Amino acid sequence: MEPMPTLSNSESSVAEFSPSARWSFGRQVCPQRFPANFADMCQFLVGHANTQQVHVIVRYDGRIDATHLQRALRMVVVAEPILGCRFVEHWYRPYWQRRDDHESMDLCTVVESVYPERELAEFLEAEMDPRVDPMIHVRVIRGDRDTLCYKMNHVAGDAPSLMKIIAMVSKNYLQGRTGPDVAPTVNLRSRDHSEVIRHFPISHRLRVIGSFLANQRKTRNLWLLKADQVGERRDGGHYYIRRLEPDVGVAAAKLAKRKRTTMTVVMLAVLYRTLRRHIGVTGEEGLGVGTTVDHRNYLPAKERELSPVANLSGPSRMFVPLPADASLEQVVEVINEQFKRSHKQRLLGLNYPGVILAMPVIRWLLLPVPFGWVHRLLKWGTRSQLRGLVRACGLANAGEMAPLFPEFDGVKVVDALATVSIYRAAGMGFFMSQFNGAVTISLGATESLAKPEVCELILDGISQELCSLEESSRPMPSASTEVPGQ
Missing domain, CATH: 3.30.559.30 (Nonribosomal peptide synthetase, condensation domain)
Incomplete structure (x- = not known):
């Protein structure tokens, strides 16, 4: 498995943002912590949060540019800061803590495989710990044609959230191919019911x-x-x-x-x-x-x-x-x-x-x-x-x-399923x-x-x-x- 290269400052305006006590995006200030709402806690309380995942599998008729896909996904993580956090299981009230490595964590990996369906099954069934692992990960399974699998932990969001992420990735991917990346607007609206x-x-x-x-x-x-x-x-x-x-x-x-x-x-x-x-x-x-x-x-x-x-x-x-x-x-x-x-x-x-x-x-x-x-x-x-x-x-x-x-x-895209x-x-x-x-x-x-x-x-x-x-x-x-x- 080969991780995608980390973006440098010259490659994307998104990578210019640097960590501090509070994350600053233009006039926006992104806090280091977010409260875990009752829906987050309910998903975690189900137990087995490591297998509480939502997936979308996409099959293409050729090969896509995985580097641009990584950049597009990283911009989404900046726009939706909960994806760059980890779940902290505090005894009184759990919360979301901004990850120190959110700029460098592997969001997209490319795997060459002669058995793509076996590789896909292993990726789907692999656990994803919300306390340790990134909330979102994309695997590109590469053969003559690419199979793409989006994988999100359910503790962070539901299926409509993943559909929104995919739409944002597609938009960022296409914009990045036709012009320079634009710093995304950070969504700090309440996630609570x-x-x-x-x-x-x-x-x-x-x-x-x-x-x-x-x-x-x-x-x-x-x-x-x-x-x-x-x-x-x-x-x-x-x-x-x-x-x-x-x-x-x-x-x-x-x-x-x-x-x-x-x-x-x-x-x-x-x-x-x-x-x-x-x-x-x-x-x-x-x-x-x-x-x-x-x-x-x-x-x-x-x-x-x-x-x-x-x-x-x-x-x-x-x-x-x-x-x-x-x-x-x-x-x-x-x-x-x-x-x-x-x-x-x-x-x-x-x-x-x-x-x-x-x-x-x-x-x-x-x-x-x-x-x-x-x-x-x-x-x-x-x-x-x-x-x-x-x-x-x-x-x-x-x-x-x-x-x-x-x-x-x-x-x-020739096929897609969830x-x-x-x-x-x-x-x-x-x-x-x-x-x-x-x-x-x-x-x-x-x-x-x-x-x-x-x-x-x-x-x-x-x-x-x-x-x-x-x-x-x-x-x-x-x-x-x-x-x-x-």
Whole structure:
């Protein structure tokens, strides 16, 4: 593995910034420390923060200029200072500490490989400690064509944050090829959910708290795996990725249009049917599926564009009280009704602890409680779940990714997909992404979450459900009339 060369002052205006007690960028002053918000702490409290990662894999039809890519990425780290920090696990309140080596740390490495897929799998599964390692890293796997993998620790930001980083890298790359680098504007806006909450009136905040409390009762209706579907190993872990043909995505989009809903709702229904019919998992009274909602959508448009790299997303749960033999369209209708109701009430995705804990009154009540106590209490309370058979299941949708990737010096992107973290227990999370209509589903898991054959069986079931949907959408061939004697 060969690290990219460090930029000199003559190569980039970004490298002219030098460390001091407080970082100065023109008129902007960047502090050495940033507070860790409740969403950051929630991601860390999940445990196994080293495997809490978000990835985007990009395949090109040629080779890109990795030196310019490194420069473009380094400018993003300057613009989004949280990426140049490390997470400090303080006993009272964790915080982000600016790294001393943020100008020289390896952000982009190039690896020549005759087995690019093996190299990619090793990079995806390698741990990333937020207390030691950089928050963002890019690997260029070089053969006849380049495969690029963006890798970000989830403690620093969510999937929309990584999409924003990629867009910024693309912009910086193209600008750097046509002219001199421009010193980036440092984003010092708050990363806390309070930025979202402050736009809500008191009545809306009370409804959010009420929705959160009501939702806690329903979370007991979780999926229950069988004992032979779960292994013992809680280390390591693998990614299971399934790419479907474009026609399958078109069929799912047609169903979404016919039901006046979204692709996310259709995929949640497919996931529900797969787990009930192909895996045979059971639950109490009703079974739930969840999806991740970007809370930036609650911000005004101008503030949404300026939102920094942060964890500003949260899960929204839908509960399906239907039997295993319910049709896909029935499941879509049940989930869509709940989805629309939450959206209309402006509660979609807001029954999330990070939102509740960011409210001023709750924050004031928790002020004397040390982080270390909460960490130990959470570990004690979830110990049985981490080694049990109960699972919460959900799916996040990255959407269509093609617009994120312009041509680099005539080198085009031929495929792109996203993956989520490697989960060890309790939560079974799937990630969906699209590239020019082709759908990719991914799952990261250790044996303690589900055995490899179970993970493969789930992805097989999702493929079968979607392929049957594609077949049912095909027009029936017209009957031909045979003329005797011809």
